[in-house]
Amino acid sequence: MKTLTIKRKLESMGVHECSVVLTDQSICIAGIAESLATKNKAGWYAAKFHTNVVNNIITDKNMRNEDCEHEQAISNELEGLSYDVIIIGGGVIGCAVARELSKYEISVAVFEKEYDVAVHTSSRNDGMIHDGFAAKPGTKKAYYNVRGNRLWEPLARDLGIQFRRVGSLILFRTPLNTILYPILANRAKKNNVDGWELWSKEKVKKEEPYLLDEQFGGFYLPSAGIISPYRATVALAEHAVQNGVAVHLLTKVIGFEMHDGEIVRVKTNRGTLQAKLVINAAGNWADIVAELANDKYFSLHFRKGTDIIFDKNTGKWQNHVAAMPNFLQIAEKTKGGGLIPTIEGNILVGPTATEIAERVDYSTNQDDIKELEKHIRLNKKLNLNQVITYFSGVRACTYSEDFLIEKSKKIKNLIHVAGIQSPGLASAPAIAEDVVTMSLQILSSRKHILKKDNWNPVRNTYPDLQKLNFKERAEIINKNPGYGKIVCRCETVSEQEIRDALHSSLPVYTLDAIKRRIRPGAGRCHGGFCTPRVIEILAEETGKNFSDITKKGYGSNIVLQSLEDHASE
């Protein structure tokens, strides 16, 4: 009876040849729709009847672009290896889980199909360690966000990365908004958020002198923080490696061999390996990985977000995250965007939220930029001349719009960590804790697991000159003049820091990987000045020709050939 009601409703929405199958584990809807909007509307409707929705509705567009950006070479280098745990995905989730698992006497590997960790959503976000206010009360998002927010500060210290609790300010657009305070406070209380305050117009003006005058105070959440999302992901991966985890890049999981309801072997483009436990942290591909294990009981849909990056010298005009939302939006599927200081001193404006058919679409367009302009007016000092670039990322969402973090009900040794949309970065350390608890439950039936005696809680790092004062810098430059040779003037990155990154525990020899670690090319000139020198250093360190150095792996070579080679042809 229920399936018939759902089917009728989907047909009325415009889904043709519709079928609805309801099982204990999920609701599966199928048919043909004219637009992505109809497909997603049908998915959200189905989610009212079951948390897990498999949406097999076909539209013209949603068959495109299923795969990743880079070709993976076929080899058998990993053939026959065996790990206790294989984690699929080198985003912030996979790397946080790997680091947490590295505390135990087990063998762990991360498989990442791209040339580096943090290539997808984990480097394409706003870097906010959200306070947890925006998540719907009672959801996993609310729980993991608040717990993750508490964990990030000590974790960042151990990882040797910067973290700043800047606080977040929701500005009131009318004097009437003030009466919403008890409702906002009640939501913050329900979510267990660490503190909230009502700020008067005068207090806002004092704390943020450059914010617009047409504000009527605000709701302030002091626990919101900021970090560099890509540096955090790299740091988690490096720390895991330093504690014994293997990270296999350019390694794509393409299938599983099953026996008696469990995964026995994991097939990759670099060979087939044994695993006692598999963790699916495959981000925008997590439903594909589930399907490979014949365990697809959820579908993902994709919500693109675009941000504008303002020049570094704008950061001094804003101390907190600030937004002036339409309060009706709080019940919607997006937090609505705003102005976010970055840990490096820029201001980010964004993000937008647009449903798209593709898993990967990092283009930026005029409509999104226009949409973001409404936030720019919040700060009187900002104008479009200070924009240095735009970027987009894509969130992986379930139709229930909540995280899916659980042991598979069908496959005994598989854990899914899927639908990790925002606030996934903020939640990562808390998600990792719970995934490790689940992992130990599964593994302990197969072997006795002890904690490592020699686990090192602090990541080994190289000097970060940005953190040092002039005297300290002078001392370090005296010892090694390479730290005094500035290669990237916008971000003040020295030659020795680039060489250090190439000798780290997870070295990756591409321009973007170096940028992700120490930021040459991330400033106003976008590498216009430093790129040739960075290519030279990469060539020196790897013994490769300039023409073999790439921006981001296969097919992204920058130099075609040397002039001498060209002349001799």
Ligand SMILES: Cc1cc2nc3c(=O)[nH]c(=O)nc-3n(C[C@H](O)[C@H](O)[C@H](O)COP(=O)(O)OP(=O)(O)OC[C@H]3O[C@@H](n4cnc5c(N)ncnc54)[C@H](O)[C@@H]3O)c2cc1C
């Ligand atoms: C515009 C935008 C702004 C955001 N802002 C914030 C914010 O301020 N704060 C916040 O908390 N969250 C934010 N988020 C959300 C946050 O970025 C994500 O929740 C988080 O990065 C998800 O991490 P992940 O590890 O699940 O996915 P990913 O980073 O995508 O990692 C998954 C990895 O799995 C790999 N993979 C997939 N399939 C395979 C396979 N078969 N074999 C091997 N590897 C595979 C992929 O290549 C990928 O690298 C934002 C998101 C967007 C798009």
